[in-house]
Amino acid sequence: MSTNWWLRVRSHPHAQRALGLTVLFALAVTGAWFTRLIMDDPLVLWPGVALSALACAALLRRRTHPLPVLAATALCVMAESALNYLLTPLLMGPLLVAQYSTSLLTSRRTAWKSALVTAVATAVIGLFSDTFPHPLFLTSLNPAAWILVAAAVGGYVRVRREYAAARTEHAVHEREEEARRRVIQERIRIARELHDVVAHHLALANAQAGTAAHLARSNPEQAFEIVARLPETTAAALRELKATVGLLRQDTDDEETAPAPGLAQLPDLVATCAEAGLDVDVTVEGEPKQLTPGLDLTSYRVVQEALTNVTKHAATRTARVRLSYTPHHLTLTIDNDTSDPSASHSPAEPEPHRGFGLLGMHERALSVGGTFRAGPRPEGGFEVVCVLPLDNFHESENDS
Incomplete structure (x- = not known):
């Protein structure tokens, strides 16, 4: 009571x-x-x-x-x-x-x-x-x-x-400042992903179309073959764009969202570049290691963006990709084939006031604790070097 x-x-x-x-x-x-x-x-x-x-x-x-x-x-x-x-x-x-x-x-x-x-x-x-x-x-x-x-x-x-x-x-x-910072970071991440996907495939499609137009009179059959492969490039662009948008939306439907690309798709990337008229030589040094998803995606995007810049800006039709594995680091090196006498432009250097390729690669390297360097080579051409740490992977592997 x-x-x-x-x-x-x-x-x-x-x-x-x-x-x-x-x-x-x-x-x-x-x-x-x-x-x-x-x-x-x-x-x-x-x-x-x-x-x-x-x-x-x-x-x-x-x-x-x-x-x-x-x-x-x-x-x-x-x-x-x-x-x-x-x-x-x-x-x-x-x-x-x-x-x-x-x-x-x-x-x-x-x-x-x-x-x-x-x-x-x-x-x-x-x-x-x-x-x-x-x-x-x-x-x-x-x-x-x-x-x-x-x-x-x-x-x-x-x-x-x-x-x-x-x-x-x-x-x-x-909390408001943190929310604003996260929004800005998310916008940058979305812009970077879309730039890597769209710029790469459109550059390859543009290169294929230009090559086909150049060969239309002198070699119509080869030009027709290049034009016939052009829908494959655009279809690949649409598939990867859809997968990227799905990942950015955090879609959990595995049937509609493909896994994020990684170095396992490097042969497909080289084949696509070859269709656009760019010969890419890939070498691997050291024992390859399984990478975390974030590190694998970063490695792939750096190589993809560097080769895209070769297609868009360089006079040379050859490029070289070297993957160097050490116990603690993975070093990615993309440069011109210096034996090519026509290599007068850099494979990774964008024209002034155009594109954000180097900036995007630099931000990706920093996001996983790596380093990035790009510049002309003394013997000619241009070189991109990205060093990514593997220590996080080893620690997680030991913990498991």
Whole structure:
């Protein structure tokens, strides 16, 4: 039964406020009665009860008007002191609550000014009280100290609330910044994937079409064969574009989303380049190792983008790809065949203000903890070198 009553009170804010003020009024009346009990010449009780009731009633507006309520309760307590009531914490309960609320709801400067004024006024009134042989301690210093303590507690709670609000605001700001950063990273990743897929296949299709147009008069049969293979290149572009978009959407349907490409598809890439008129020589040094999916995709995309730049920008029709495996690194090297006298342009160097091939390869290498370097070779041509770490793979293999 008592539990249900308490739940009803907690569910109604007005009931909680009324209950709190009732308890506070009872404590104040107890303080007034205590003064009357210990006095040699008993005081009349009803003035203290009336002043306590007035002070408790004023507390109803303490949340909206803290300073006027503090002034009203202070006047009631000083009137009780002038009537020779002993200002115990019980009797001063309404004033202490008002001072606490003032320190909690107003600025630090306003709160302490009001506390000092109230404490001094109460102490001065107590000096004229003739209740006890030692009025300075019991009627002046003690009430002033309780007022300052209430102000300090209210200020402390206010600071704690402001600190908690600041931490919450900072956490919200950090979450927003993190969300924006993730959105930017995701946009970059999508742009990089689509660039690698679309640029590669369109460059090959463009090279095939150009070769077919060049051979149309001199060798119509070979031109027709190249044109006949052109739909295969565009179909491969559509398939890989669909798979890439599916991966970016995090599609879980295995039937519609092909696995991400890797070095296992390198022979297909070389064959596609050959159809576009680019001869690619692939060599492998060291013992090949199984790569993690992210590292495998990065390796493939770097080789693909470098060969795409050969097709688009280089005069040479040959390129060389070297995969060098060591216990801790995989080094990818793509360069011109220096024996080709027509290799006057770099295989991986885009024309000024065109494309983002080198930037995309550099970002991919950095994303897996690798390094990237691209530049002209002393003996001619252009070279792309990408070093990717294999330590993560070995650690995961040992853990499993």
